Amino acid sequence: MKFRLIVLWLVVGIPLLWGVSKTLQNALKLFG
Amino acid sequence: MPSSFLDRENTVAPAGYNRFLVPPAALAVHLSIGQAYAFSTFNLPLTKLIGITHSAPSDWKLTDVGWTFSIAIAILGLSAAIFGRWVERVGPRKSMFAAALCFGGGFIVAAVGIHFHQLWLLYLGYGVLGGCGLGIGYISPVSTLIKWFPDRPGMATGMAIMGFGGGALIAAPLSLLLMDHFKTPTSTGVLETFVTMGVIYFMYMMIGVIAVRVPAANWKPAGWVPPVKPQRLVTTANVAVDNAWRTPQFWLLWGVLCMNVTAGIGVLGQASPMIQEIFSGRVTPTAAAGFVGLLSLFNMGGRFFWATISDYLGRRNTYMVFFLLGILLYSAVPTLGHLGHIGLFVAAFAVILSMYGGGFATIPAYLRDIFGTMNVGAIHGRLLTAWSVAGVLGPVLVNYIRQFQIDHGVAKAQAYSITMYIMCGLLFVGFLCNLAMRPVDERYHYRAPTPAK
Numbered sequence: 001m002k003f004r005l006i007v008l009w010l011v012v013g014i015p016l017l018w019g020v021s022k023t024l025q026n027a028l029k030l031f032g
Numbered sequence: 033m034p035s036s037f038l039d040r041e042n043t044v045a046p047a048g049y050n051r052f053l054v055p056p057a058a059l060a061v062h063l064s065i066g067q068a069y070a071f072s073t074f075n076l077p078l079t080k081l082i083g084i085t086h087s088a089p090s091d092w093k094l095t096d097v098g099w100t101f102s103i104a105i106a107i108l109g110l111s112a113a114i115f116g117r118w119v120e121r122v123g124p125r126k127s128m129f130a131a132a133l134c135f136g137g138g139f140i141v142a143a144v145g146i147h148f149h150q151l152w153l154l155y156l157g158y159g160v161l162g163g164c165g166l167g168i169g170y171i172s173p174v175s176t177l178i179k180w181f182p183d184r185p186g187m188a189t190g191m192a193i194m195g196f197g198g199g200a201l202i203a204a205p206l207s208l209l210l211m212d213h214f215k216t217p218t219s220t221g222v223l224e225t226f227v228t229m230g231v232i233y234f235m236y237m238m239i240g241v242i243a244v245r246v247p248a249a250n251w252k253p254a255g256w257v258p259p260v261k262p263q264r265l266v267t268t269a270n271v272a273v274d275n276a277w278r279t280p281q282f283w284l285l286w287g288v289l290c291m292n293v294t295a296g297i298g299v300l301g302q303a304s305p306m307i308q309e310i311f312s313g314r315v316t317p318t319a320a321a322g323f324v325g326l327l328s329l330f331n332m333g334g335r336f337f338w339a340t341i342s343d344y345l346g347r348r349n350t351y352m353v354f355f356l357l358g359i360l361l362y363s364a365v366p367t368l369g370h371l372g373h374i375g376l377f378v379a380a381f382a383v384i385l386s387m388y389g390g391g392f393a394t395i396p397a398y399l400r401d402i403f404g405t406m407n408v409g410a411i412h413g414r415l416l417t418a419w420s421v422a423g424v425l426g427p428v429l430v431n432y433i434r435q436f437q438i439d440h441g442v443a444k445a446q447a448y449s450i451t452m453y454i455m456c457g458l459l460f461v462g463f464l465c466n467l468a469m470r471p472v473d474e475r476y477h478y479r480a481p482t483p484a485k
Binding site: 001002004005008009011012015016018019020022023024026027028029030031 | 049050052053056057059060063195198200201202203204205206239243318319320321322323324325326328329332378
């Protein structure tokens with residue numbers, strides 16, 4: 001159950017973090 | 033009829049099931065359908081399907097392509113309202129599967145429309161079919177999450193609805209990446225991107241379909257005791273969906289959501305030109321794109337933050353904060369613009385957009401408090417028609433009032449001031465709706481039919 005919990009959260013967490021980091025890179029241009 | 037993998041009875045969790053396995057299932061669906069907010073990345077490429085590097089005379093116009101998103105959002109609200117009861121009856125797995133078929137299939141039908149350059153197929157595919165996927169997908173995990181997290185319903189639904197905000201953050205760079213990959217001297221790469229995204233999103237939503245579980249009847253989190261002391265605006269009764277919309281509480285909440293969304297959605301659509309016009313010569317298009325990105329992050333973060341806070345603050349108090357702080361910030365924006373305070377201007381809009389997202393994420397828990405858990409998903413579906421109305425009202429207010437002022441000689445930098453004060457007025461209406469909220473009259477409460485003697 002613990003393994004499934006980690007895998008599921010990684011499956012949704014990784015794309016979300018990727019999207020957030022891309023958006024953050026874009027957002028930082030506001031202060032550049 | 034033999035029972036299928038998709039049926040509700042096959043999704044009941046066994047004893048000892050970890051309830052934190054359910055939010056990622058909901059997130060898989062919401063992260064996918066949240067792509068809708070990034071549809072604008074396709075707007076320009078869709079106007080160059082024939083000309084490739086430029087718009088040919090026979091290419092679609094930007095205004096025509098723009099309708100695709102509007103149709104999808106309108107259908108989102110309608111399908112959530114129409115299919116809400118079905119979603120409640122068949123359970124989350126079957127409804128998530130239907131959402132995956134509609135949303136993924138919508139991309140494929142739209143791709144056929146792109147291939148044959150038939151605009152109506154784009155509307156039918158992404159707008160109507162995809163819109164049904166949006167509506168069904170949006171409400172499908174909500175009541176399940178509320179049942180799994182009776183102790184923290186705001187946090188649970190906030191987590192899923194945060195996914196809808198986060199979906200755009202993934203879809204925007206993903207679409208650009210795919211279009212860049214498929215681009216050739218004879219193709220913009222949009223067709224291939226639509227097909228690829230249709231397949232990817234279908235498969236990703238299937239993770240949610242497979243992983244989702246409903247709690248067993250009368251299940252409670254270990255060690256959790258329902259509050260003994262009754263809270264005035266948290267009911268222990270249930271109201272059936274057909275009765276709910278006959279209560280004044282439903283329409284007050286409809287007004288609360290509609291006003292909160294109208295105030296945010298217009299700004300979100302105009303954020304880039306707005307900051308460039310207000311701070312003319314000081315904010316470049318690149319920096320303005322950064323501003324839009326920042327707003328998207330706060331829109332997403334606000335969904336989780338405010339919905340979680342509402343578990344402690346109470347739902348009505350949380351919306352009071354949205355409306356009062358919103359009025360304060362919107363009324364300060366014109367002054368901040370005149371004074372040239374870019375930092376404070378950006379901060380004000382970041383908070384406003386966090387409350388815009390928070391409004392979406394807190395409403396399911398507010399509905400649960402007022403109408404009970406029995407039909408909360410279906411009631412939520414009907415309430416989302418407020419979003420459809422706000423989706424038209426917000427941009428129209430911002431765009432037309434701005435244009436009206438410019439046409440009457442107001443400088444572009446000042447053209448948004450009146451709009452901001454109108455937003456304050458809308459938020460005040462929302463404040464009054466929220467202030468008027470009372471518990472539902474007992475005559476609307478659900479009573480199980482008594483067996484015939």
